[in-house]
Amino acid sequence: MVERDEARLLDFNVSRRAFLGASAGLTFAITLGLGGAGGARKAHAAGGAHALNAYVSIEPNGTIRIQAPAPEMGQGVMTGLPLIVAEELDADWSRVVVEQSPIAPAYHHPIFKAQYVVASISTLGYFMPLRVAGAQARRVLIDAVAEKWGVPAAELATEPSTVVHAASGRKISYGEVAAFAKPPAHPPKIDPAKDLKPGDRFRLIGRPVERVDVVAKSTGRAAYGIDARVPGMAYATLVRAPVRGSGPMSANADAVRKLPGVVDVVMLGHGVAVVADTFAAALKARRQLKVEWKKGLPGDAIDTDRDLEKYLADGRDMKHTGVVFHSAGDAAGAIKGAARVMVGEYLSDHVYHAQMEPMNSTASVRPDGVDIWVGTQAPTRTTLDVAAALGIGADKVHVHQHFLGGGFGRRATVEASVDAALIAKAVGRPVKLVLSREDDLAAGTFRPMTTQRIEAGLDASGRIVGWRQRVVGELVGDFVYQPGYVEKSKNRDVIFMSGAMLPYYEKVANVQSEHVREPERTRVAAWRGIGSGYTKFAIESMIDEIAHAQKADPLAYRLSLTDHPRARRVLEKVAEMSGWGKQRASGTALGLAFAEYGLFAPKIGSLVAAVAEISVDRRSGRIRVHNYWAAADAGLVVNPAGFQAQMESAIVWGLSSALKEQVTMTNGVVQQSNFHEYNILRMSEVPAIHVEILRGPPPPTMVGELGVPSAAPAIANAFFALTGKRLRHVPFTPARVQAALKA
Amino acid sequence: MIQFTVNGEDARSEQPPDTPLLWVIRDELGYTGTKYGCGAAQCGACTVHVDGQPVRACVTPVSAARGRKVTTIEGLSATGDHPLQRAWIAEQVPQCGYCQSGQIMQAAALLAKNKRPTRAQIVQHMNGNLCRCGTYNRIVRAIERAAQEG
Numbered sequence: 001m002v003e004r005d006e007a008r009l010l011d012f013n014v015s016r017r018a019f020l021g022a023s024a025g026l027t028f029a030i031t032l033g034l035g036g037a038g039g040a041r042k043a044h045a046a047g048g049a050h051a052l053n054a055y056v057s058i059e060p061n062g063t064i065r066i067q068a069p070a071p072e073m074g075q076g077v078m079t080g081l082p083l084i085v086a087e088e089l090d091a092d093w094s095r096v097v098v099e100q101s102p103i104a105p106a107y108h109h110p111i112f113k114a115q116y117v118v119a120s121i122s123t124l125g126y127f128m129p130l131r132v133a134g135a136q137a138r139r140v141l142i143d144a145v146a147e148k149w150g151v152p153a154a155e156l157a158t159e160p161s162t163v164v165h166a167a168s169g170r171k172i173s174y175g176e177v178a179a180f181a182k183p184p185a186h187p188p189k190i191d192p193a194k195d196l197k198p199g200d201r202f203r204l205i206g207r208p209v210e211r212v213d214v215v216a217k218s219t220g221r222a223a224y225g226i227d228a229r230v231p232g233m234a235y236a237t238l239v240r241a242p243v244r245g246s247g248p249m250s251a252n253a254d255a256v257r258k259l260p261g262v263v264d265v266v267m268l269g270h271g272v273a274v275v276a277d278t279f280a281a282a283l284k285a286r287r288q289l290k291v292e293w294k295k296g297l298p299g300d301a302i303d304t305d306r307d308l309e310k311y312l313a314d315g316r317d318m319k320h321t322g323v324v325f326h327s328a329g330d331a332a333g334a335i336k337g338a339a340r341v342m343v344g345e346y347l348s349d350h351v352y353h354a355q356m357e358p359m360n361s362t363a364s365v366r367p368d369g370v371d372i373w374v375g376t377q378a379p380t381r382t383t384l385d386v387a388a389a390l391g392i393g394a395d396k397v398h399v400h401q402h403f404l405g406g407g408f409g410r411r412a413t414v415e416a417s418v419d420a421a422l423i424a425k426a427v428g429r430p431v432k433l434v435l436s437r438e439d440d441l442a443a444g445t446f447r448p449m450t451t452q453r454i455e456a457g458l459d460a461s462g463r464i465v466g467w468r469q470r471v472v473g474e475l476v477g478d479f480v481y482q483p484g485y486v487e488k489s490k491n492r493d494v495i496f497m498s499g500a501m502l503p504y505y506e507k508v509a510n511v512q513s514e515h516v517r518e519p520e521r522t523r524v525a526a527w528r529g530i531g532s533g534y535t536k537f538a539i540e541s542m543i544d545e546i547a548h549a550q551k552a553d554p555l556a557y558r559l560s561l562t563d564h565p566r567a568r569r570v571l572e573k574v575a576e577m578s579g580w581g582k583q584r585a586s587g588t589a590l591g592l593a594f595a596e597y598g599l600f601a602p603k604i605g606s607l608v609a610a611v612a613e614i615s616v617d618r619r620s621g622r623i624r625v626h627n628y629w630a631a632a633d634a635g636l637v638v639n640p641a642g643f644q645a646q647m648e649s650a651i652v653w654g655l656s657s658a659l660k661e662q663v664t665m666t667n668g669v670v671q672q673s674n675f676h677e678y679n680i681l682r683m684s685e686v687p688a689i690h691v692e693i694l695r696g697p698p699p700p701t702m703v704g705e706l707g708v709p710s711a712a713p714a715i716a717n718a719f720f721a722l723t724g725k726r727l728r729h730v731p732f733t734p735a736r737v738q739a740a741l742k743a
Numbered sequence: 744m745i746q747f748t749v750n751g752e753d754a755r756s757e758q759p760p761d762t763p764l765l766w767v768i769r770d771e772l773g774y775t776g777t778k779y780g781c782g783a784a785q786c787g788a789c790t791v792h793v794d795g796q797p798v799r800a801c802v803t804p805v806s807a808a809r810g811r812k813v814t815t816i817e818g819l820s821a822t823g824d825h826p827l828q829r830a831w832i833a834e835q836v837p838q839c840g841y842c843q844s845g846q847i848m849q850a851a852a853l854l855a856k857n858k859r860p861t862r863a864q865i866v867q868h869m870n871g872n873l874c875r876c877g878t879y880n881r882i883v884r885a886i887e888r889a890a891q892e893g
């Protein structure tokens with residue numbers, strides 16, 4: 001297990017300005033050993049190239065290699081992070097070659113102390129260390145030229161990939177410097193307060209840059225985990241126990257072993273693997289596999305429809321106390337003394353990541369060491385968990401990071417690699433483990449279903465004086481990390497409760513949110529947008545209900561709740577973009593939603609306001625979203641092109657989950673098997689998407705999930721504007737829409 | 744043994760005739776640009792051309808390729824600069840990228856028979872190809888661009 005100290009995470013108390021300030025920024029300036037793993041590897045390979053530190057090496061021909069420390073899963077970090085290095089290095093971006101870095105401490109994310117991409121904080125976390133790395137490499141070049149030319153370093157400046165001595169008019173390219181420069185014994189120290197560029201001198205940061213991985217991904221050359229090939233490897237597929245904590249009691253292993261091409265059937269604690277000479281043979285034999293699973297687990301009794309009713313009852317029963325997640329003022333007291341109390345209930349079903357690349361990992365387990373080829377969000381944890389499973393030292397495990405065919409939280413846990421290693425060890429040869437789509441879904445890790453109950457106390461003039469949000473559902477953090485994890489994290493299950501606060505509606509003085517906990521029975525995970533996907537659905541629907549009850553305009557009502565300039569800016573911007581308040585074509589209506597996003601919100605967070613324009617086919621119950629506008633503020637923007645793409649992606653994700661996605665279970669068993677039953681948004685269902693990026697000061701904050709939370713409430717609020725009816729249960733399937741219309 | 748061509752080169756498979764073409768292409772022949780997403784003709788990630796027609800390789804037995812011309816993303820153009828690929832780059836379509844080989848092969852089959860498809864025709868032709876990263880609008884734009892710039 002990676003040591004990830006949640007308390008430290010949440011006390012990540014750096015003001016937006018301090019990131020560029022003197023002392024606070026320094027804590028992020030990791031020490032960069034010269035010739036770090038990536039640079040050194042390349043220096044050897046390239047012959048004559050100089051590794052200036054762990055991130056940068058420069059070849060005499062002027063090629064600059066920059067290591068990308070974070071796994072690339074479509075979010076664009078393979079472009080955005082090296083861009084930050086290049087900025088401070090003053091590199092000519094057209095001469096930069098980006099490489100996926102090795103898995104090594106030099107590349108750890110400073111908050112996680114690991115290579116780990118979750119919570120949309122790669123750019124936030126790496127921003128300062130990468131600037132320092134770039135500045136340090138630049139300083140090495142300058143010092144080398146100063147010595148060679150016998151001039152003070154202070155007289156030297158840089159232009160893209162060139163050192164310049166203005167006094168004598170001399171110039172020399174970085175490549176030429178690399179040909180003679182010797183890396184110093186002690187890397188120069190960089191003082192972030194003095195030695196980094198002021199923001200107004202950025203040449204690369206803030207301008208749209210094409211992604212470095214797009215050509216490979218348009219020509220079939222990008223290598224994903226599933227594409228790994230190791231000489232002599234066998235292929236495996238795995239059927240995992242359908243219920244959390246269960247495992248095989250018995251299986252028809254002997255019969256399956258006799259099937260064509262089958263190498264072995266391997267019994268694991270939690271599942272059964274079929275290993276064959278080809279993947280086709282493994283899949284075919286898997287269909288013949290019959291397993292008896294251990295009974296008596298809590299999950300055996302899961303029936304999602306019935307359990308949601310129980311969740312609703314628990315949310316209503318105030319004797320069923322919740323664990324406080326966020327509290328300001330005295331919410332209960334204010335509600336008790338309110339002139340009027342409004343209550344809203346909201347539900348959401350389990351949802352599945354449906355990443356397009358099924359879970360897989362390739363392992364070679366030898367006495368001298370273990371190699372793992374995988375696309376993972378958690379390469380450091382892969383190293384540690386595989387080592388623990390095999391009972392060997394972590395230094396014996398080498399993870400080869402590949403592209404991810406989608407992560408979204410599913411690839412933040414590492415069981416595929418642990419399984420692959422155990423199976424490879426059992427059969428004594430390298431193994432590529434790939435789950436079938438059906439097994440990937442049956443053994444999915446889901447954003448858990450929830451019910452929510454919000455009570456809002458209003459005074460005589462209709463102002464909200466008290467707000468209480470009870471969110472009912474299972475713990476997530478303990479399953480993602482380890483039992484007891486949430487308890488140790490101030491008993492706050494951040495993944496589950498994300499978003500259950502009103503930090504930007506600061507005029508609501510008395511606020512409390514609680515996690516009403518249900519028994520842990522389901523395999524659960526972080527899922528793009530985490531808790532904010534449903535907590536903001538409830539909050540923004542409720543705000544809309546209150547606004548309509550006051551006969552107030554939903555935009556004006558929201559603006560009356562906040563004086564925060566950033567919040568007002570996104571709200572006013574999206575109103576302008578969407579023509580809010582203007583007459584619409586008949587049969588369509590607009591709905592508005594606002595959300596902040598981020599684990600550290602409100603200290604550090606991104607903001608979005610969105611408007612959906614919808615129509616409804618009353619016969620079929622189908623909602624059509626015609627237009628979707630979003631105004632987004634994520635502080636300093638590193639690559640606006642990447643930001644734009646991530647907003648579009650997260651909006652489609654949010655719309656998909658709002659309209660279609662649903663996992664149900666009976667007797668603990670997932671009822672959907674493939675994409676014909678687990679429906680995601682298709683091309684014909686995607687609206688025109690309009691995004692405006694509102695720039696802000698450093699640091700660069702969360703982008704990759706920001707588009708998700710506003711989607712469901714924007715649709716539900718538009719539906720109310722159109723029909724006068726409330727949609728309270730995500731997803732808004734045709735049957736639920738029809739039921740709401742009849743209600 | 745089953746013989747056919749892949750991207751203009753002679754290829755043969757020793758696998759049983761009912762083996763899905765997808766696994767022959769990927770594992771036996773090593774063209775890993777073609778992807779596995781569902782194995783059930785539900786996502787389009789495995790789309791290749793057989794004699795110019797788009798097929799879902801995950802449900803096409805290798806025996807159906809006997810004597811035919813199979814084209815994968817690697818063979819769409821020799822240098823990776825098919826008009827669609829240029830358009831894909833210009834529009835910066837891929838995110839995780841996993842679905843994109845299938846998207847491009849599906850789109851190429853459309854443009855081969857309809858040089859100037861309408862937006863509705865594009866959507867209808869592409870609607871079976873899923874993209875979990877939600878790049879659909881960019882895919883539409885890229886196909887329109889490729890049709891225009893050819």
Ligand code: FES
Pocket residue numbers: 778779780781782783784785786787788789790799800801802
């Ligand atoms: S893998 Fe063939 S259609 Fe999905």
Ligand code: FES
Pocket residue numbers: 074356405406837838839840841842843873874875876877878
């Ligand atoms: S780009 Fe990720 S699935 Fe399409």
